[in-house]
Amino acid sequence: MSDEAGHHLIRLRQIGWDVWDPIGIRALNDDAWQRSAAGEYDAYLRKVAADLRGGCSLREAAEYLVHIEREHMGLGVNPGQKARAEVTVLVIQKCVTASS
Numbered sequence: 001m002s003d004e005a006g007h008h009l010i011r012l013r014q015i016g017w018d019v020w021d022p023i024g025i026r027a028l029n030d031d032a033w034q035r036s037a038a039g040e041y042d043a044y045l046r047k048v049a050a051d052l053r054g055g056c057s058l059r060e061a062a063e064y065l066v067h068i069e070r071e072h073m074g075l076g077v078n079p080g081q082k083a084r085a086e087v088t089v090l091v092i093q094k095c096v097t098a099s100s
Contacts, residue, residue, distance in 0.1 A: 009042065011095050012049060016041035020088040022069040022081070044068050048089060052096050061089040 017026045025037045048061045065085035069075050 008049075008095070008099055009046075012045040012092065013038060013042065015088060015091050015095065016045050019091050020045075020065065020084060022073060022075055022078075022084075045092065048092050049096050052089070052093050058086070058089050058093065061092075062086045065089065 020041065021027075023040070025040055044065065048064065051061055051064070052058075062082065062085040065088060066082055069081060069085070070077060
């Protein structure tokens with residue numbers, strides 16, 4: 001993995017933990033979450049970043065994250081879920097734009 005790709009992944013992970021975090025990884029009270037669950041959201045966030053680079057709309061990207069949370073993770077409908085996904089996508093878009 002190149003330094004740039006590694007930095008991009010670190011930034012996406014930080015967004016996943018700080019902004020999206022549907023399963024509450026960040027709520028753990030020790031640093032173990034960074035080691036044991038560091039890559040928990042990687043595939044989803046990388047897909048959103050790639051989709052945005054490819055011209056996907058912000059709405060479509062947010063709907064994808066909501067779908068992942070509700071269906072794939074099995075968390076159902078939760079208050080604030082859509083808004084959290086929308087903010088996550090906006091932050092990822094800024095990250096993608098900055099790295100272009």
